[in-house]
Amino acid sequence: MSLIFETPARAGAVLEIDLDAIVRNWRLLARRAAPAACAAVVKADAYGLGAAKVAPALAKAGCRFFFVATLDEGILLRPLLAEPVEIAVLNGPLPGSAEEFAAHRLLPVLNDPGQIEDWARIASCEAAPPALLHLDTGMARLGLCEPEFASFLEGGRGGNAILWRGFMSHLACAEDPRHPQNALQRCRFLDGLRRFGAVCTGSDASRDSLASLAASSGIFLGRDYHFDLVRPGAALYGVNPQPQHPNPMRQAVRLRGKIVQVREVDRGQAVGYGAAHLMAHQGRLATVAVGYADGWPRSMSPRGLAKIGGKRVPLIGRVSMDLTIFDVSAIDPALVRPGAFVDLLDEEYGVDQAAADAGTIGYEILTALGRRYHRVYHGEAS
Amino acid sequence: MSLIFETPARAGAVLEIDLDAIVRNWRLLARRAAPAACAAVVKADAYGLGAAKVAPALAKAGCRFFFVATLDEGILLRPLLAEPVEIAVLNGPLPGSAEEFAAHRLLPVLNDPGQIEDWARIASCEAAPPALLHLDTGMARLGLCEPEFASFLEGGRGGNAILWRGFMSHLACAEDPRHPQNALQRCRFLDGLRRFGAVCTGSDASRDSLASLAASSGIFLGRDYHFDLVRPGAALYGVNPQPQHPNPMRQAVRLRGKIVQVREVDRGQAVGYGAAHLMAHQGRLATVAVGYADGWPRSMSPRGLAKIGGKRVPLIGRVSMDLTIFDVSAIDPALVRPGAFVDLLDEEYGVDQAAADAGTIGYEILTALGRRYHRVYHGEAS
Structure with a gap:
């Protein structure tokens, strides 16, 4: 079924998506994070708002780094974003899919020893894009755990063959600035970054490797959390990154x-x-x-x-x-x-208020937005 | 984004849809409802399972009457179901859309005096399909309320011009056979049907008008609830129509x-x-x-x-x-x-068990099924 309807008389509902608001939100976050670079997370079809519209609008505004969750999402987005814009895939290569990453010029986030091993096998090909390494610092969801990381650094998993574009982790509790987990994860990230840098970014090829820890809420934990690259998603689309403060983001x-x-x-x-x-x-x-x-x-x-x-x-x-x-x-x-x-x-x-009434979070209100809505895009970029 | 992916190596999840199970469920319900005819409700993209696959499979199995919720859904389905298969649109014509119903050979369910008035204006055209009248018998959602119905019967709203294909209502509490609302709604329906028949189906043209009250659960309230046409939806897709009994439906x-x-x-x-x-x-x-x-x-x-x-x-x-x-x-x-x-x-x-764990109903588990799943259709009809 078509995702976009165009006949308002028969529209049961109209979803208006304000690309300018999304661009403004990105600029606000980019200013806040500067001199760190500001990526954009457009996974889950840009949180339900249409990655094919949102990502080009952000690229036009100056965004040079995009994150999606799955290979499918990356393949759909690649033709819409001309290189040198980079697209990284957070879930990394599922078994048997590494070649497709290379074919579509998508950067894999490597989350476990198997993904590293798979990638090392194709990393020597000239066409292979660089990769990001994901260290788990306390989320227990994706990323190398400490023993795996130690083993990786010893070179046991082919890591030396890989050209590194980044070193990343993900915060579990960033929307609560008082949560002790934030400092703990940052500390582990710093330690990991130091050890990673010593082993993996000595070569010229990997000297542009970017350290990245903060997503939307992490940006508001302060400069210590910004490193080289921040990766906002939800805040771009109007979710309040600091629920205990007034929302600085525009509704999209x-x-x-x-x-x-x-x-x-x-x-x-x-x-x-x-x-x-x-x-x-x-x-x-x-x-x-x-x-x-x-x-x-x-x-x-x-x-x-x-x-x-x-x-x-x-x-x-x-x-x-x-x-x-x-x-x-x-x-x-x-x-x-x-x-x-x-x-x-x-x-x-907005989405946070609706989420509170539904007993969930704004993220889920966004990603659930339906296919039967007649969608109208506003903004210069539309 | 494409709804159907075909490359399993990169699939993060696979949703298999068993068209044969849906056909078997429809046949079980049709036997149960006979001699009443058995329609199929395929609104909301066949409860998330793909109306473009489900409806033709059911038509092949002998289903001759389909219900969708919106005009958009009807327009997408019409080219896939050759006439004389009928498609009725439950929400009826929104203001300004009556002509599109006629153009696409879709039967409107007329829910309020305004919809009747709009339809009466185009009903005299040769191409206008017949309509169904919806009497509200206790749901307060769609359908004429009693004073509106009385006024309609007096001919004040152009009802005489309309060719009637059906007279329907919808039960609010059918999944609980002990709920007193069931008998109350049936009683109001019978009374309405008698009055409607006296005024509207005297002519040859409307003598094929079908009385329809029961959806999935209503079928299991017994023969008294079947009338001419039953309209199962959820049960086709595996939801238990009688939560207090073992589920007779196959998971789809x-x-x-x-x-x-x-x-x-x-x-x-x-x-x-x-x-x-x-x-x-x-x-x-x-x-x-x-x-x-x-x-x-x-x-x-x-x-x-x-x-x-x-x-x-x-x-x-x-x-x-x-x-x-x-x-x-x-x-x-x-x-x-x-x-x-x-x-x-x-x-x-199945969907009911998942729904219980999520604090919702199987219907919502089905309609939420995601677009990123790689979808595989099984069954003779696929």
Whole structure:
């Protein structure tokens, strides 16, 4: 099915994506991180917003380094970003896929001894791109653990054959600046970087190796966490990198759902599946063409809301697959008619606020944004 | 981005969709509902499984009536289903879109006076398809409420011009056979049907009008709920229509995620974001290339599981965007290596079981199934 629809009359919902806001967010983070370079993480289709639109817009703004999660994502993005722009793949080469990295000029992040070994086998080919080494410093998810790293440094895994573009790790608790894990991971990273540098970047070829630790929230832990390259993702798309402070990022999406039907209801009327909501008063309901199949989470029930003319209307009953019901009793009836829009995400009620109502995080609200939305891109770069 | 990938070596996860299972489920439901006819609900891209594959397979098996939610979905499906197969659009025509229904030979479900009025304007054209009328009997979501229905029957909204193909309503509590709402809705439906028949189906043209009340669970409420046409959706795709009984439906999907990395960890090791999990024992972890951006809900943390060689392994830490971590300490290390698969959904741990672990319903597990999965269709119809 096509991802982008273009006929608004039949649109049940419109997702507007503001490429200028994403570019502004990237510039803010880049200034904050300077003199470190600022990459952009565009994995998961740019957190659901469309990597094919977002990445070229950021490249035009000066971004020279992109991260995706999977080889598939890298292959789709490569033709859209002319070299020397670099694209690194965080999950690294799955067994049997190293050659495809080389063929598509994608930089692998090497996470374990097997990936290093696979890469060493093709690293001597002239066409092989350089690689990044990932040291796990406390996340236990991807990256070499300490004994593997020690063994790697002893040269037992073919590491010498590899041209290194970077040395990286990933913070587990960066959004909480008081968490002791941050300093611990930084300390391990520094130690690893020193040992890596001594063994691997002596040659001319690897002297451009970049040290990279911070993602979005890590940038706000201060200069000590920036090293050579920062890798923001979520903050580009409007997620607050410091939940305990006001959000410095612009919202990148606006979501509006179309009213399908408006009805008057009596007190005591059961609403939605399971008759889970009973009207406590006589009133008016609007049924909107957005449901959990569009990524508007079922866990929004019954805390979510929408806005009509700037005024909040509560979500009632259960979110269903294609529809959600709002109590619009307090709204001027002239504003509430089939075909009119309600606001589901805007600058004030953004992805973090929606996430709080759904019991999740802004990242998941973004990546779940649905395929049935009519997508409209705004901004110079669109 | 392409929805279907074909290169398994780089696949981080493989979603297998069993079209034969879906066809078997449809036949089981059709037998159960006979002599009522059995439609198929393929909205939300056939609950995430691919309407372009599922609908033709069901048409080949004899299904003659399909329901989608939106006009966009109907337009995509129409070229794949040769007439006389009928496609009805549950949300009905949004303002300004009635002509497109006619142009694409899609039957609108008319839910409110405005939709009836819009349709009446084009109903006299020779090319206009017939319509279904939706009476709300207790859901307060879509469909005419009682006063609107009464006014419609008085002919105030142009209803006489419309050729009727059906009269329908939707049950709110059908999965709980003891819920009093079921009998109440059926009673209102019967009353509405009698009044509708007296006014609207007297003419030859509308004598083939079908009465339809039951979706998946409604079929299991018994013969009294079947009327002329039943409309199963979820049960086709493996959701149990009677949660209090063993599931009579086959699972239609199998999901396998690929291991990216395996690591040994010490007691006390922090795992994943927020260092939310601390290892209570020395052990072994496997990081799998499936995350919430693939629709594997973050709310799976920390109850979810996977299987390796038929043995369950617990999900630990938080599901992250592209990755999930499992404790594989109890598994033969020979089975746990990068590139090997873990089972996330299978016949035994199906969509309902996964939903229970994620705090949602099987429907949402299905519709969230991700775009990064390499999709493989099985079955004669594929």
